[in-house]
Amino acid sequence: xxxxxxxxxxxxxxxxxxxxxxxxxxxxxxxxxxxxxxxxxxxxxxxxxxxxxxxxxxxxxxxxxxxxxxxxxxxxxxxxxxxxxxxxxxxxxxxxxxxxxxxxxxxxxxxxxxxxxxxxxxxxxxxxxxxxxxxxxxxxxxxxxxxxxxxxxxxxxxxxxxxxxxxxxxxxxxxxxxxxxxxxxxxxxxxxxxxxxxxxxxxxxxxxxxxxxxxxxxxxxxxxxxxxxxxxxxxxxxxxxxxxxxxxx
Amino acid sequence: xxxxxxxxxxxxxxxxxxxxxxxxxxxxxxxxxxxxxxxxxxxxxxxxxxxxxxxxxxxxxxxxxxxxxxxxxxxxxxxxxxxxxxxxxxxxxxxxxxxxxxxxxxxxxxxxxxxxxxxxxxxxxxxxxxxxxxxxxxxxxxxxxxxxxxxxxxxxxxxxxxxxxxxxxxxxxxxxxxxxxxxxxxxxxxxxxxxxxxxxxxxxxxxxxxxxxxxxxxxxxxxxxxxxxxxxxxxxxxxxxxxxxxxxx
Numbered sequence: 395x396x397x398x399x400x401x402x403x404x405x406x407x408x409x410x411x412x413x414x415x416x417x418x419x420x421x422x423x424x425x426x427x428x429x430x431x432x433x434x435x436x437x438x439x440x441x442x443x444x445x446x447x448x449x450x451x452x453x454x455x456x457x458x459x460x461x462x463x464x465x466x467x468x469x470x471x472x473x474x475x476x477x478x479x480x481x482x483x484x485x486x487x488x489x490x491x492x493x494x495x496x497x498x499x500x501x502x503x504x505x506x507x508x509x510x511x512x513x514x515x516x517x518x519x520x521x522x523x524x525x526x527x528x529x530x531x532x533x534x535x536x537x538x539x540x541x542x543x544x545x546x547x548x549x550x551x552x553x554x555x556x557x558x559x560x561x562x563x564x565x566x567x568x569x570x571x572x573x574x575x576x577x578x579x580x581x582x583x584x585x586x587x588x589x590x591x592x593x594x595x596x597x598x599x600x601x602x603x604x605x606x607x608x609x610x611x612x613x614x615x616x617x618x619x620x621x622x623x624x625x626x627x628x629x630x631x632x633x634x635x636x637x638x639x640x641x642x643x
Numbered sequence: 644x645x646x647x648x649x650x651x652x653x654x655x656x657x658x659x660x661x662x663x664x665x666x667x668x669x670x671x672x673x674x675x676x677x678x679x680x681x682x683x684x685x686x687x688x689x690x691x692x693x694x695x696x697x698x699x700x701x702x703x704x705x706x707x708x709x710x711x712x713x714x715x716x717x718x719x720x721x722x723x724x725x726x727x728x729x730x731x732x733x734x735x736x737x738x739x740x741x742x743x744x745x746x747x748x749x750x751x752x753x754x755x756x757x758x759x760x761x762x763x764x765x766x767x768x769x770x771x772x773x774x775x776x777x778x779x780x781x782x783x784x785x786x787x788x789x790x791x792x793x794x795x796x797x798x799x800x801x802x803x804x805x806x807x808x809x810x811x812x813x814x815x816x817x818x819x820x821x822x823x824x825x826x827x828x829x830x831x832x833x834x835x836x837x838x839x840x841x842x843x844x845x846x847x848x849x850x851x852x853x854x855x856x857x858x859x860x861x862x863x864x865x866x867x868x869x870x871x872x873x874x875x876x877x878x879x880x881x882x883x884x885x886x887x888x889x890x891x892x
Contacts, residue, residue: 409847412684413864414674415818416849418667421689425663435661437696440670440687443847447686470828471848472835505828512831546850569664579719579754582761586721598658598692599720600665601795615662 397594397617400564402428403455404438407448407466407476408545411440420465420543420550427554432563433461443473445482452483456540461561463554466545468534470512476542477535481520484537491519494532527556565617572629575609576638577601584632585612588625595621611643646843646866649813651677652704653687656697656715656725657794660689669714669792669799676803681812682710692722694731701732705789710810712803715794717783719761725791726784730769733786740768743781776805814866821878824858825887826850833881834861837874844870860892 404424410416418440425435436459441447443466455462467476481488494517502510516532526534526541534543534553543553574581578601589597595616602609614625626642633640653673659665667689674684685708690696692715704711716725730737743766751759765781775783775790783792783802792802823830827850838846844865851858863874875891882889 414671417671422663422666438689471831472838508832509829512828579761580758582720583757589721
């Protein structure tokens, strides 16, 4: 039985991530959230606030993956160029979205003209865009399969949550792991054998060190929970035959 | 005066990052470290342990950027395919590196044959590769402008540190920031004006909320510290003229 795969690309847009100033956490959050719905993040790119980088990255990603999620660059300042780049990537105009503009106007009644104008930049979306709800402020938007979310983690999470149940999903990938107090190399041959027997499961091996000593965490990922259980048992047996302790996590 | 720019691409190789299981921290570490030497990270990609994804990503990145730093996939197990992919990207053979093989043999005298064989996988490097020192274990390697580092953060840092002073560097980018208790939109027009006056400086605007209320952090980045100081003063004046407090951080 072949699993139904729906995959996605995440585009993290922002100089502050590439400069090392800010630790990105959005990729992990998106991967976990959409993963729980049955969408697999297959690639991510971190790109600067530069049109000539964003436009081709969006074009490539939207053609290659079922979904694209972007984060960052949708605020009211000069460095917020994501909406304009998405419009360009789709070859459509950037237009004022009536719903967003009304929302901003209703919340800006005491604001000076210049401030209102800046806020209204957040209403400029590609022609034909749909909205991504955001309880706390201006919505994000989507065009075709590209979903444009905020960069601020709490706002990004709110926007992403609002998409639950609205996207096409595939078979969910489950994972299970075994904590084995052996070095990677002592079980490498056996693991390679297990992996070649089960190409439908992804077996990852990650060394660690904790109070119990050196060890290797084996993570199995696949769409069939019973297959994962069986593999975990076989990995525990493999570890014991190499003289190490192993427990399911 | 035009700044001398040396740029880099970071390739994070690993299913565990894309699945959301592991929070990557290597990108930020690499950006900060090489940034302090005068190398700018201009793009990053997170890709799975799949040859058909790694090889084209390496080819594109090595052609486009001065340096490429990869992390992950250089251990002894079946999922460690980075070295083979780098060889393929350069069109060279994967061969046993004598120096690494000797080191592994000298540390594996009591190991069973099968374990030694697995460890020796870590000696397989692209023909002509140079070594990246690693005080705690088998070295990383480089081919031309592509530097192949471990995925484990502490090991990655050791390998990267060993490159200090060995790479070509450009003008260092400095940063300075102003913490302003105003909304982004109230200073957006003024900031846009400052940015257009100084295209050589990157002005970023990042909203925050703390015990003092809502605010915006303005980060200026450029190669001339005196220009950054001047911009910070002008941003503070802009904030005060919008009725907010602002302080240099």
